[in-house]
Amino acid sequence: MSASDPRPVTPLTFDRRTGRLDGATLKERLAAIAIRAGARLTEPFAHRGFSLGCRILGPALDPRETLVQLNDDARFAFPFGDPYWSVLLDRSYVYEIELERFLMNVVDVDYTFVDCGANYGLWSVLATSRPYGAHPAIAIEASSRNAEKLRRNAALNGNRFTVRHQAIGATAGGVARLSGHKHEAFTIAGADDAAFCEEVPVVSLDSLIDDGTLDPSGRFIVKLDVEGVEIDALKGGQRLLDADSVILAEEHGSDRSHGVTRWVLAQPGCREFVLDPRTGRFEEVRDAAFLDHIKTNHAVGYNVFVTKSAFWTERLLATPPAR
Template identity: 30%
Template sequence: MNERHLTFSSRAARLQYMLLMGLFRLAVTRGLYGRFARGLGRVFGPDGTVFLHEGGAPPYRIALNDGYWTRFALYRAPYEPEVARVLTAASGATPLFCDLGANKGFWTTRAAPLFEQVIAVEASAATFAELSGNARDVPNVTLHRAAIHARSGEEMRFVNTHLSHASARLEADLPAGGQDRVETVGTRAVDDLVPEGVTALIKLDVEGAEIAAIEGAARALTDGAVLIYEDHGNDPACTVSAHLLSDPDIRLYSIETGLIPMPDVATIRACKTDAYKGYNFLAARADSKLLARIMQGFANPARSG
């Protein structure tokens, strides 16, 4: 996944990108960083786009007025290299990758060359439209607009925050603000997405609904699924990790600097030194064959990247 280059929608977009990268070096806060992107977007218009080409993955479209993806996938690239390493280590060991809370499809498109099937789920209508633009023509990708939760077939209210698509969430987890947009979306449970007997690799990023989503993945985890999940730095209780650790058969691992066992909440809390950052961890049953293959991949840098 490390061969990387950019293409642009126009010469103006290339200029916008160069100015953006220069201005971002002056940004001292996350808010100022986002204002730079939106401000340049108003000057150049909304159509400025860069396409990220990486290895054999389909190109990933990034709007140049997007303060999240221009920051993390362009200015601070590579984006979440620890997740890329897990995907590479799992390639060939399972046919299925599930990108749940897929946003605009970064990991969906990165995973497409590595797995026989990719399932991507996104709740926000606007973000799902951009996910579709990035992945709808990829033959082994199946897209669903839904909210991942404990049970399928329910309807829930979903909040699109007015400044950051990356912070969209279910309204039940936190009420909407005055400028937020609320829409209704149906729910899907992980166990209704992953076929019985398939040991899927699942990336879960559902902004506050993680515990309900994990409850809806009980059978998949019993079948040996491996879960990449986020435990945010602003949660000293490590709520999601504590829930997983309450099951004595589940093992947790930090993946940022290797595959490191996380035996308790105190160890996980010590890893989270930045209150503004989401930290990726791995969870699976101790007897998961897919977990064993991923561990082999991490032990072999030539394989895991």
């Protein structure tokens, strides 16, 4: 960009607490209005079609960073018009409400947050913020491009969480082939040569104990967003599961056999919980068929909470119902 180029280079700033957008041109303000309207219109359909709308807008937008104030101690940056994260411009939107509700109910607990498949690091930013209890966190991301954005968000928040550019697998060592076309859906499961991105070193959850990253005497909340390798990741975290941990794993709506849950329920001592929209509470999943009424959208993922810990079981069941 030349010195005479009038396009703005400073970030747009958006405060979700007040709805205030600063630093935007008229064109960008109109685009932000369109993005918010698209988020509201597509919300009843799990935002299906929202990303397409953002991609249509994309060519008309100058490359620009959006810096969102999430709360009084959390800032999160992403490219303006990003098809995945721009939904945050809708102040009424709550990202992964089941995790939001759980974390806000365990603010008082001394735990470490392990963010696997962290993408740009939204949950690492939030979990380490004061309103969420200012917990230590480790963010692990397989994509080098995403890891660059992840480091940016760590820096915006005082580098209060650790960033690692690695993939999560069943065993540590070697490399995995990462593929995908969308930054939120990169995967090491069945890499497609046509969409091949890079090779990335592999770690397991238990190797985080072996290398001293995690102290097995501590408490942990582990989020797995690993796009198809959830079971491998859980297999690689048996000692972490035996510790005082709760692991969030994704059950994709398209898997009508509920494969992750079937694997979990076959493991001695493992219990699984899910936020049930009928009761507004975390309910125990005793049979995989229980998820038939939970996974109503085939296009999205659903977080299930896996633990062997009596402490985390009690806290899940004690989470107040949604108002």
